[in-house]
Amino acid sequence: MPSPAETLRALLAQDMLHVMPCCYDALSARLIEQAGFDLTFMSGFATSASRIGQPDLGLMSYSEVLDQARNITESLAIPLIADGDTGYGNAMNVRRTVAGFARAGAAAVMIEDQVAPKRCGHTPGKAVVGREEAFDRIRAAVDARQEGADILILARTDARHEHGLSEAIDRARKFKELGADILFVEAPKTVAEMQEICRELPGAKMANIVEGGETPDLSHKDLQEIGYAIAAYPLTLMASAMKAMVKTLEQLKTDNDRTPDLMDFKELRQRIGFEDYYDVSARYETSKRS
Structure with missing residues (x-):
């Protein structure tokens, strides 16, 4: 049997858009799998709301998030991408975070460049760390993978909010050079910005579609034509259930x-x-x- 990471790599090798409803617990993950989707993502926003009844503002600890991810991976066969937030500390913490999610059975882990405590990508008050600290986080994540963690690295930047799209694209390009497997430029505001992201950046890119959020809610066909490999829907299931x-x-x-x-x-x-x-x-x- 291929590992979760190997299964995700095979999916990303396909020339198509993978629609990815996001889960927040084992039951929502199981329903996603039963509906026939190929992969899922553990939404930090939805998981924080579900597990501790609090907003996604960095309140959950590494151990709480890891425990939730383990519960999910034990309940399903499709790949899970876990939300590793900022890595829960410095570069050494990032290494531990990546290795821990790999042991928990996650196919990939997202590491981002926000300051801690982080915020939901479509809410006010976001700020990012400096370039070198952001790059060190991805270096550390990639090092953990190369030293035996069977997991993909999803590198996220929120620099668009404070510093503009060019800075976000520059950071994401460097993330790819450092070894990130999937790139995620959060919260582009127009279709033109989404097109520029996919035109300028190599490899697999992820779009984050928050209904009512800042990014245009395009059709699956349009997202694929723009060049995205994954379309994440982080709040669709939770909003529907609530x-x-x-x-x-x-x-x-x-x-x-x-x-x-x-x-x-x-x-x-x-x-x-x-x-x-x-x-x-x-x-x-x-x-x-x-």
């Missing part, structure tokens, strides 16, 4: 139509894995066969 839960709670409170649009209990059990569990456990029920 809207449904709020609506259901409001109706439950009034005692009117208390079960609107609920998944059938049989399908719910099947998707969670009850039937698989029963099938496997039946092999060991020797008392029923005696």
Whole structure:
């Protein structure tokens, strides 16, 4: 069986756009896999909201994020890209972060150039570290990979916000020279900027589509024609789930139509894995066969 990293490399070798809904826990990841998608990403925004009920402002620790990633990788077969934030410290912390996510079964880990504590890429107040510190983070990530961590490096820059698109492209180009596998220039504001990113940068590029965010929400066809290899949708599932839960709670409170649009209990059990569990456990029920 190929490793998660090998599977992701094979996907990226295909000349196509990979649509990537983002998960936040093992159940959302399993639903993504059941829907037939080839890969997923553990959204920092959604994971922070789900795990600790707090905004994505650097509040979760490395160990909390790693634990969540491990829970997810143990529940699915498709590759998971993990959110390593800023690496949780200096270059040595970045090395530990990358190695830890590799051991947890992640196919790739994202390392970014924001100052700590980082912020969601589509919210105010973002700032990035200087060039050399940003480059050291990617150097350290690549070193960890070269020293045995079976994992890809997704290098992200948020420099567009403070310093303009040219600086963001320059940083991303250097990230690629240092050995990053996937490049992610966060929050371009126009189609023209997205086109420039894909025209100027080599290798696989990722677009981050936040509904209501700063980046144009283009069709899959348009994203592929521009030149992106991955289209990430970090909040689509969580926003959908939260809207449904709020609506259901409001109706439950009034005692009117208390079960609107609920998944059938049989399908719910099947998707969670009850039937698989029963099938496997039946092999060991020797008392029923005696």
